[in-house]
Amino acid sequence: MSGKYAVVKTHRTEPLRDAVRDALVHYFEQLDGTAPNDLYQLVMEQVEQPLFETILSHTGGNQSRAATLLGISRSTLRKKLAQYEIE
Template sequence: MMTDAVLSKKENKEYLTVTHSKKSEPLRQCVSDAMQRYFNNLDGHGANNLYRLVMNEVEAPLLESVMKHTGGNQSQAASILGISRSTLRKKLSQYDLD
């Protein structure tokens, strides 16, 4: 399996980009592979704010997908996600998804 995880910048924001050729693998393994490749690509540079970087890359598309799945129903989306509706609204606003 070939996986590349690269930290890039766009509009003063950092993005973790993952490219892989394996057709099917668990999300957990994709994250693990991406993080390993990210650390390998640091080339002696330090990692900063990694938790925020990863969460920003994962949380927004998760919220988007669930909102689409529920047809925009925030109560149903919050239930699926296991969070309160007020937390969902806050997160949707945080990512400009409201």
């Protein structure tokens, strides 16, 4: 293997999209008419942290490989790990 990873787009990504949609519907139901603030930031924070935790677990803690799989630089990954206090 050359160390390159391909992005594979399959129907398997749909459950993730559906889970996010369902979570947002539930979130709005819980608001009971109250307007949310900074919804984009809230969603990104809620999604990013488990994403980084899971990808690091998947790569055995290899940050270089994790960054490659995520399509981001190692520097960006390290900043995000620090932001979410992930070791």
